[in-house]
Amino acid sequence: MKLKIKKGDTVKVIAGNAKGSRGKILRVDIEKQRAVVEGVNLVSKAMKANAKNPNGGIIKKEAPIHVSNLMLIDSKGNATRVGRRMGEKGKLVRYSKKTGEEIK
Numbered sequence: 001m002k003l004k005i006k007k008g009d010t011v012k013v014i015a016g017n018a019k020g021s022r023g024k025i026l027r028v029d030i031e032k033q034r035a036v037v038e039g040v041n042l043v044s045k046a047m048k049a050n051a052k053n054p055n056g057g058i059i060k061k062e063a064p065i066h067v068s069n070l071m072l073i074d075s076k077g078n079a080t081r082v083g084r085r086m087g088e089k090g091k092l093v094r095y096s097k098k099t100g101e102e103i104k
Contacts, residue, residue, distance in 0.1 A: 003030060003067055004082035004094065012079045013040055015069040022073065026062065034064035041065045074099060 005011060005025060012022050023037040043063045049056035071079040080098040087093035087102065094103040 001030075001033070002084075003028065003033065004084075005035060005067060005070060005072055010073040011035075011037060011070040012073055013037070013065065013069055014071045014079070016065065017041070018065070027064075028067075029064060032064070033067050035067055035070060036062050036064050037070070038062065072096075072103070074103065075101065 005028065007025050007028055009025050010022060011025060013019055018040045021040050023040045025035050026038055027036040029035070039062070041063045042060045044058050045061050047053055047056050047059050053059075072082050074080045074096040076099065078098060080096040082094050082103065083097050084092050084094055095101060096103060
């Protein structure tokens with residue numbers, strides 16, 4: 001299945017505990033249809049001491065969130081649905097359903 005968001009996109013969370021927050025997508029898991037968004041859906045994780053983290057302790061980490069709970073932010077800063085159509089060069093491009101503009 002083709003997802004309508006990709007790494008580097010700015011998205012808004014439309015459902016769940018983090019509803020209303022915005023962030024940049026760091027990672028996308030296509031098979032599980034989940035994405036990790038910067039600063040959103042933070043969970044506490046107990047870490048054992050190691051060379052990288054000598055003290056260990058509890059750290060905050062972003063957890064994956066389902067893509068159905070995310071909405072893309074277009075160039076004007078509005079949340080929009082995403083469509084796909086043929087571009088000028090014969091390639092499929094994403095576009096904003098709200099404004100009709102192509103999403104880079």
